[in-house]
Amino acid sequence: MSTATQPALAHVLLASAHHIHGVLNGASLTDCLAQTTPSLRAAAQAHSFYSLRHLGLAQELRRLLVPRQPKDGVLDALIMQSLLLVDVAVRVQADRDAFADRPETPVYSVHTIVDQAVEAAQSQRALRPFKNLLNAVLRRFIRERTELLEQALKKPVAQWNHPSWWIQRLKKTYPNDWQRILQVANIPAPLTLRVNQRRCSVTRLLALLEQAGMPAWSPGHDTVVLEQARPVQQIPAFDLGWWSVQDSSAQMAGRLLPVVDGMRVLDACAAPGGKTAHLLERADLELLALDADAKRLDRVAENLQRLGLDGPHVQIKAALAQDLDAWWDGKPFDAILADVPCTAAGIVRRHPDIRWLRRESDIQATAQLQRHILAALWSTLKPTGYLLYVTCSIFPEEGQKQLEHFLSQHADAVLLPESPLQVLPNLETREQVGGDGFFYALLQKCTQ
């Protein structure tokens, strides 16, 4: 590591420590990143992602080394992420190839990490008195790392890097799959694109990517998976609206809802518009995109414009889906996409802060909201019409149990056989695309 980059690491460590502290106090990583100096943002994001994916281990190591939790949360976070970085550094020293296929892992020399962590503490008045403590903790970890890791990893939270209640729930719900689900949650997701079939084809995009030196492959449909993730701005034809970034499991939504030209369609929780755009790519629809968050709806308009899908046939409206008086004109819909708000437990690979932000009680509260939204939307669907219920969760309260309750209350609802129901997150291999965890139920309203 050259000396020119050393000061930057201290700044990055500090920015990332603020992120970890923010997340542990209930702020989303996206919001924390938005407040970060632009020149530090990309590096701090990489560090924060790594730390949040290993936060259970970091917390346990800190507890063993500093039993009384530091009152200053930024100091606590700085200690924790420095410990993780030292651990990576020692493993790389022992085996040069240990992280060769994990470009997302921040790798520095042990010396640089200790030096820059102390430098980071020195740079902040509140942390300055603790720089010797930080130095001593890191040096002790370097000496006693093997024993400390062994002890820490006895705790499930440290082993799986998820809160205990989360691990317990997955064990109970998925007795055969819970370990794989937790492992997948800590492996970065592939970068998956959805081709805008109104402007491009999969074959054409693959050729363009090949030409640009970005090898990619297609598992079918409109999906293209890049062999190596990279910033969206570097990928050709984004501004031309040839493609959108969308996870492969998320892409199932646009395919499952049976839409044909001329249908009147409601996308009830539409922002930022990924699935809205997919539906409009597939058929000429009269579509209402609704969302509770007016600011997020701006992204729907931007996305549709970039993809060439906007026009008078699309209406965008801010309202609560369950508050029909606020938005419904009384004309029933042919098809409804209900991609309802959820705990997002199925997309923790892409958002490693989620598992630390959620409380167990959120599941019931969210399921209750979903129940209200679903019941209200059902009344706006015409007989024979379709409703696709979607969540990016893997907790049954938001999926299977929600569906069972709905069917028990709505005698005019039929679950169609093409519904995949619970889709679990999976790794990218040639057989599996590496999609997120989703729940899908396609319902049809029968005429009684």
Ligand SMILES: C[S@@+](CC[C@H](N)C(=O)[O-])C[C@H]1O[C@@H](n2cnc3c(N)ncnc32)[C@H](O)[C@@H]1O
């Ligand atoms: C899973 S996201 C939707 C993602 C979107 N369908 C896509 O594919 O890009 C859920 C959305 O529901 C919105 N939301 C939350 N509560 C809502 C409510 N009561 N009514 C309508 N939208 C709501 C959130 O603002 C959020 O944008």
